[in-house]
Amino acid sequence: MVRKNETIVESASEGTMHLVAGNVTGTQTLGVKVDRSVSVESLARSVASRMALPGNVEWALRDERSSAYLRDGESIGTQLEPGARVTLTPKTHLG
Amino acid sequence: MSGSNPTTAETSLSVPLPEPTGLAIELRLSAQGPVAARETVAAGDLGDAFAEARWRTGACRGFLDTPPEELGVKVSPSFHSDDPKRCVGFRIHSQDPSGSPCSSPFDFDCLEPVASRMAARLIKDGTLQAGESYFYSITTTNDLPKTPDEPKASQIQFSSRSSGLSHVICELAPLLEQARSVDHRENDPRHPVIYTKEARQSAERIARKGGDVRPPVEKGGVLIGYFGLCPVSRRIFVVVTDALEATDAAEKEFSLSFSSRTWARIQGIMNARREDPLTAAHRLLGQFHSHPFLPDNGAPPCEACATAKVCGRNTAFLSAADHLWCRAVFAGQPWQIGHVFGLNARGDDTEAFFGQFRGRLRPRGYHVISGSALSEITMKSPSVSLPESDSTGGPA
Structure with missing residues (x-):
């Protein structure tokens, strides 16, 4: 925490936050309590594992509010608000 | 609206998956060649097979109100009728909510993703060339599968709910x-x-x-x-x-x-x-x-x-x-x-x-x-x- 002009500013990467994660078809929904410092990539891998999704696929997390993909290498805490809903999306294609 | 509402159950853990599965995949570079790689099949590799077995046991028998995850499953290897030592696939055993058993057969080709994963590693280390054919077969094992690397358990915690099928x-x-x-x-x-x-x-x-x-x-x-x-x-x-x-x-x-x-x-x-x-x-x-x-x-x-x-x-x-x-x-x-x-x-x-x-x-x-x-x-x-x-x- 940083004291700045008597205002306490919480670091976006400290502490935990709660999220809701779902798969693209909506058949699985998980409540997630995660350290804010965890990277998007790590969280995506963990959620995929918990949902028993294929391990040989790379996964992206999409913020349902903005519809945008989260940046893999950066922490969850810097990209999402507590209570956010994310969707686990495979980085694969039909062909 | 008539009809019963499917039950919804809080589950911080679902019915545990059988681990070890007792199955392994062996990969060869030629049909009769030596084993180039061997990997134990993890419960996660059988996710689709378990889901299909639960589907056959529950939903296909009219039990749509029971969350599929609540149906326990058990794996056993299947052997060739003429050669009892030759594993050719596996069966998944389960019981429907009324207690009636169900046994679902699976051929080993549904484990192609495991073989593909093994082949990718062999390509990476130069043992196999990209595009080169390989052969895989299923066998039995008592070995435990490798545990994938994941963030520390304390960093991420999950809670989930399972429910019946609308x-x-x-x-x-x-x-x-x-x-x-x-x-x-x-x-x-x-x-x-x-x-x-x-x-x-x-x-x-x-x-x-x-x-x-x-x-x-x-x-x-x-x-x-x-x-x-x-x-x-x-x-x-x-x-x-x-x-x-x-x-x-x-x-x-x-x-x-x-x-x-x-x-x-x-x-x-x-x-x-x-x-x-x-x-x-x-x-x-x-x-x-x-x-x-x-x-x-x-x-x-x-x-x-x-x-x-x-x-x-x-x-x-x-x-x-x-x-x-x-x-x-x-x-x-x-x-x-x-x-x-x-x-x-x-x-x-x-x-x-x-x-x-x-x-x-x-x-x-x-x-x-x-x-x-x-x-x-x-x-x-x-x-x-x-x-x-x-x-x-x-x-x-």
Whole structure:
């Protein structure tokens, strides 16, 4: 925490936050309590594992509010608000 | 609305999966060559097989109100009838909510993803060349699988809810009487798939639009519908009501990639459907797309072409990329279907329809009925059964 002009500013990467994660078809929904410092990539891998999704696929997390993909290498805490809903999306294609 | 509500159960842990599975995959560089790699099959590798076994044990016996995850499963290897030491597959044993047992057989080809993963490692270390053939077989083992690296348990905690499967209660016999069969075999043990004529035509029209541009591009989308449960036979069936185009997708000559906007639109539509009592049981059922290219890189038709009734060379198949995409998107959903629209060597339109069977997407047939006939039959006794919604947004 940083004291700045008597205002306490919480670091976006400290502490935990709660999220809701779902798969693209909506058949699985998980409540997630995660350290804010965890990277998007790590969280995506963990959620995929918990949902028993294929391990040989790379996964992206999409913020349902903005519809945008989260940046893999950066922490969850810097990209999402507590209570956010994310969707686990495979980085694969039909062909 | 009548019909029982499927139960919703809080589960911080589901019924534990059998670990170890007792199975392993052996990979060889030639059919009779030495084992180049060996890997124990983890419970996670059998996810689709477990889901299919639970589907057969629960939903296919009319027990849609029981969360599939609550049905315990047990794995046992299967051996060749003439050679008891030769493992050829496995069985998954389960019990339905009434206590009746169910045993589902699986061939080892459903473990192709494990072999593929092993091959990728061999390519990386130079033992196998990219594109080189390999052979794999299944065997038994007492070894434990490797544990994947994951963040520390304290950093991420999960909670989940499992629930029954939403469905529409409707008699099946009148639907089949009105429907026309396409490639359906009478002895097919799988649940029937009923496609409205409008959805089927829409899927083909959307998919084949890609052939109107030069060079042609793959186009496609998702198939939407619901589960039906016949109150007379207690048989489950799948009804496909819509083909939704994948807009804002990256459409290329040999690939179709859904973007974040593609998924956002699909999910927005599905969320809206679940809010509407008339479509609350709707779910994503599968995908459709085109292969708008000629087989064998456009090689001319064979000598038999002039006299053969049917051209066997065509591009209506599921590629390795298609299998991977379907496994990723529809993991644990054994009701998934796929429709591919391609061309044969003569340049004629051809198609193939797929459903999961014994752990892998395989060709299957379906029945076509007009949307008006479907509405007339289903509206005679409208009844939708939905799981209780939960605070996390509700299951499909």
